[in-house]
Amino acid sequence: xxxxxxxxxxxxxxxxxxxxxxxxxxxxxxxxxxxxxxxxxxxxxxxxxxxxxxxxxxxxxxxxxxxxxxxxxxxxxxxxxxxxxxxxxxxxxxxxxxxxxxxxxxxxxxxxxxxxxxxxxxxxxxxxxxxxxxxxxxxxxxxxxxxxxxxxxxxxxxxxxxxxxxxxxxxxxxxxxxxx
Amino acid sequence: xxxxxxxxxxxxxxxxxxxxxxxxxxxxxxxxxxxxxxxxxxxxxxxxxxxxxxxxxxxxxxxxxxxxxxxxxxxxxxxxxxxxxxxxxxxxxxxxxxxxxxxxxxxxxxxxxxxxxxxxxxxxxxxxxxxxxxxxxxxxxxxxxxxxxxxxxxxxxxxxxxxxxxxxxxxxxxxxxxxx
DNA sequence: GAATACATGTAAAATGTTACATGATTTT
DNA sequence: AAAATCATGTAACATTTTACATGTATTC
Numbered sequence: 001x002x003x004x005x006x007x008x009x010x011x012x013x014x015x016x017x018x019x020x021x022x023x024x025x026x027x028x029x030x031x032x033x034x035x036x037x038x039x040x041x042x043x044x045x046x047x048x049x050x051x052x053x054x055x056x057x058x059x060x061x062x063x064x065x066x067x068x069x070x071x072x073x074x075x076x077x078x079x080x081x082x083x084x085x086x087x088x089x090x091x092x093x094x095x096x097x098x099x100x101x102x103x104x105x106x107x108x109x110x111x112x113x114x115x116x117x118x119x120x121x122x123x124x125x126x127x128x129x130x131x132x133x134x135x136x137x138x139x140x141x142x143x144x145x146x147x148x149x150x151x152x153x154x155x156x157x158x159x160x161x162x163x164x165x166x167x168x169x170x171x172x173x174x175x176x177x178x179x180x
Numbered sequence: 181x182x183x184x185x186x187x188x189x190x191x192x193x194x195x196x197x198x199x200x201x202x203x204x205x206x207x208x209x210x211x212x213x214x215x216x217x218x219x220x221x222x223x224x225x226x227x228x229x230x231x232x233x234x235x236x237x238x239x240x241x242x243x244x245x246x247x248x249x250x251x252x253x254x255x256x257x258x259x260x261x262x263x264x265x266x267x268x269x270x271x272x273x274x275x276x277x278x279x280x281x282x283x284x285x286x287x288x289x290x291x292x293x294x295x296x297x298x299x300x301x302x303x304x305x306x307x308x309x310x311x312x313x314x315x316x317x318x319x320x321x322x323x324x325x326x327x328x329x330x331x332x333x334x335x336x337x338x339x340x341x342x343x344x345x346x347x348x349x350x351x352x353x354x355x356x357x358x359x360x
Numbered sequence: 361g362a363a364t365a366c367a368t369g370t371a372a373a374a375t376g377t378t379a380c381a382t383g384a385t386t387t388t
Numbered sequence: 389a390a391a392a393t394c395a396t397g398t399a400a401c402a403t404t405t406t407a408c409a410t411g412t413a414t415t416c
Binding site: 181182214215217218221222242243 | 375376377378379382383384385
């Protein structure tokens with residue numbers, strides 16, 4: 001799956017593993033993420049499968065960059081994946097909910113503290129979507145040939161915003177319920 | 181992490197791997213899931229680590245059941261995990277959003293079809309939370325010694341409901357936006 | 361002087377998925 | 389007669405995380 005995220009970016013332009021990590025962190029982090037090490041190993045495997053090819057770009061006073069380029073086969077693979085509709089819902093894993101589910105045994109105060117802490121985290125995240133992320137996308141939508149892309153990126157940003165709002169609302173509800 | 185889900189259930193009563201899979205499917209599926217095979221291998225590892233012990237329950241005309249019981253060490257491990265507050269937000273992986281993000285190249289009709297299909301799936305899931313799941317929990321809350329647990333389970337069910345509603349709302353917004 | 365950014369990666373462990381295998385009983 | 393359920397599991401593979409390793413240049 002990470003494979004397709006990387007192909008998606010490489011379909012715009014060539015990048016190094018390092019570049020791709022930076023890109024994901026500022027754009028897809030809201031719905032897709034990967035560790036640096038996984039990106040490197042996945043790219044290597046993709047090159048073996050001939051979906052990408054790499055070459056070394058020498059640099060002075062910095063380690064050399066290994067830059068990846070998408071191949072014909074890579075573009076075909078990406079296009080095919082994009083056109084195949086998803087027939088299922090992504091199953092979630094929410095550690096907080098798992099802990100809550102089994103928390104009847106423990107002191108009620110403990111879980112309340114945890115929930116208030118989580119509320120804080122989600123508020124911070126929400127603010128990021130509404131400022132930093134929003135600004136980046138707005139800049140892109142100014143450029144004529146990025147306009148179509150920017151509209152879709154805005155939709156994914158909006159998801160992050162709605163999700164954070166929903167989460168905070170649920171935390172408020174739950175905290176209130178557990179306090180009584 | 182699955183380890184703690186299993187310990188959580190085994191802290192109520194002893195169960196076989198098969199039982200645990202059924203339990204997860206009707207109760208935690210909304211925020212935690214696992215394949216049958218992973219449950220079996222994880223239980224085996226937990227026994228090696230002395231968090232659980234198992235014994236065989238012979239059956240006629242059905243394969244024998246291997247029933248797991250939580251140990252003192254297992255209870256301690258569970259309690260410790262529950263009391264350790266979560267300091268981070270769970271990173272999401274949403275394949276639909278990943279596809280959307282890279283969809284500017286493809287025909288707009290394709291992604292719209294996919295989104296309408298997803299709306300259907302989420303509506304079905306929402307209905308399940310509001311009927312089946314709700315009913316199960318209501319029954320539990322009638323019992324005096326399940327009351328505290330049932331209140332927490334209701335909170336996790338509510339999350340599923342709010343999530344599905346949020347998702348549908350986002351799909352509606354996005355569909356409308358892409359149609360124009 | 362210390363910390364962070366740049367840039368690469370490997371190795372090992374943990375986690376999760378898919379496919380295979382068995383065989384009786386119950387339901388459609 | 390076919391399909392689903394009960395119940396167990398193994399093997400192989402894919403994915404993801406954590407830890408380790410290196411060394412320069414820039415910023416605080």
